Amino acid sequence: MLNVIDNSGAAVAECVKVLKMDRHAKIGDRIIVVIQKQRTFGPESSPSSSKTSTSSVAAANKVRRGDIRHAVVVRTKKKYQRPDGSVVGFEDNACVLINKGGEPIGTRLSGVVGREVGGRGWSKILSLAGLQV
Amino acid sequence: MSLSAPVRPLACIRQAIRQCRTERQQTRRYAAPATEVEYPSLQTRYPPPTPGFRPSQAIKQNRFETGLKKIPVVPPPRSTTKACPDPISILTNKQISVLDPTGARTRLFSPANPERVQPGDILVVRLRTGDPVSGVVLNIRQRHQPIDTAILLRNQLTRVGVEVWFKVYSPNVEGIEVVQRAVKRARRAKLYYMRQPRHDVGSVEGVVKQYLRQRSGGPLGNREANTGRKTGSKKGRK
Numbered sequence: 001m002l003n004v005i006d007n008s009g010a011a012v013a014e015c016v017k018v019l020k021m022d023r024h025a026k027i028g029d030r031i032i033v034v035i036q037k038q039r040t041f042g043p044e045s046s047p048s049s050s051k052t053s054t055s056s057v058a059a060a061n062k063v064r065r066g067d068i069r070h071a072v073v074v075r076t077k078k079k080y081q082r083p084d085g086s087v088v089g090f091e092d093n094a095c096v097l098i099n100k101g102g103e104p105i106g107t108r109l110s111g112v113v114g115r116e117v118g119g120r121g122w123s124k125i126l127s128l129a130g131l132q133v
Numbered sequence: 134m135s136l137s138a139p140v141r142p143l144a145c146i147r148q149a150i151r152q153c154r155t156e157r158q159q160t161r162r163y164a165a166p167a168t169e170v171e172y173p174s175l176q177t178r179y180p181p182p183t184p185g186f187r188p189s190q191a192i193k194q195n196r197f198e199t200g201l202k203k204i205p206v207v208p209p210p211r212s213t214t215k216a217c218p219d220p221i222s223i224l225t226n227k228q229i230s231v232l233d234p235t236g237a238r239t240r241l242f243s244p245a246n247p248e249r250v251q252p253g254d255i256l257v258v259r260l261r262t263g264d265p266v267s268g269v270v271l272n273i274r275q276r277h278q279p280i281d282t283a284i285l286l287r288n289q290l291t292r293v294g295v296e297v298w299f300k301v302y303s304p305n306v307e308g309i310e311v312v313q314r315a316v317k318r319a320r321r322a323k324l325y326y327m328r329q330p331r332h333d334v335g336s337v338e339g340v341v342k343q344y345l346r347q348r349s350g351g352p353l354g355n356r357e358a359n360t361g362r363k364t365g366s367k368k369g370r371k
Binding site for chain 2: 075079084087089090115131133
């Protein structure tokens with residue numbers, strides 16, 4: 001289960017396949033996910049999602065629960081070592097949804113992403129992200 | 134002899150006498166043992182040993198091996214432990230002198246320093262590549278030698294906990310500054326309980342920002358410890 005940190009409308013996704021790999025996914029790996037939970041933009045929405053004024057839930061959500069989508073891992077709980085010797089770990093696993101062509105579905109990212117995302121060819125996601133570690 | 138005989142007859146006589154004497158001696162020598170030996174069957178063919186003769190000595194002398202030449206043996210190498218009793222510490226000191234010429238960082242983490250960094254302090258690590266990273270020190274790890282010293286910083290960025298290990302002597306680390314001392318000395322060496330939500334200090338961004346503002350505004354000298362303590366007291370009152 002991963003958190004989805006873009007504004008595509010998904011909140012939680014489940015990884016069903018790591019593409020081109022026999023191992024677990026790391027930061028920057030492309031995976032296939034099933035959307036398990038939708039983000040709700042209403043009165044109970046978290047303050048991080050600034051789309052409180054959106055009138056209809058369906059209009060904001062580009063994806064629905066049960067959709068099978070591609071995604072890129074941007075944060076992992078598992079600590080990983082950088083070439084300079086420092087080690088970085090996050091508190092959760094998170095991903096960003098992309099379409100088949102590799103373009104991010106959402107237009108904004110909320111939250112920090114690992115810097116390795118850019119090195120793996122996802123510089124677009126890195127530029128969307130507000131913070132990188 | 135034939136030539137000299139007619140000239141000097143006495144010389145010839147003298148020689149004759151000498152010959153006679155030798156002949157007589159020879160005959161006596163041959164004849165003597167035959168007459169002296171009582172039990173010929175006990176007599177050996179060889180003369181008896183000299184009075185100082187010792188059989189063991191003789192055997193040793195006549196052994197085959199004594200005749201062989203000595204094989205040259207390579208002497209054992211010099212003992213390295215004697216030459217350099219503690220090479221690791223020498224290597225460590227050399228590395229530290231290269232990576233930390235001023236000794237400031239060594240002092241910041243030396244156990245002898247009462248003002249050293251302790252778990253619970255808030256630090257800013259300035260990097261040569263990338264933005265400075267700040268966080269609460271959860272753990273100070275020294276694996277084998279002081280050169281391996283590393284710190285674990287925890288912070289919250291956009292409400293996501295981030296933990297980063299830094300090697301203190303890494304060439305990538307430009308500087309380490311103490312932003313705020315722990316209000317109370319932590320009673321544990323490893324503050325992993327701070328990962329739990331009820332103990333989490335949350336984001337240290339505000340504290341760090343205040344510290345940076347004070348630092349830029351204040352005088353440039355001896356800013357580190359003083360400002361750090363000031364912010365600490367303020368934080369404690371809050």
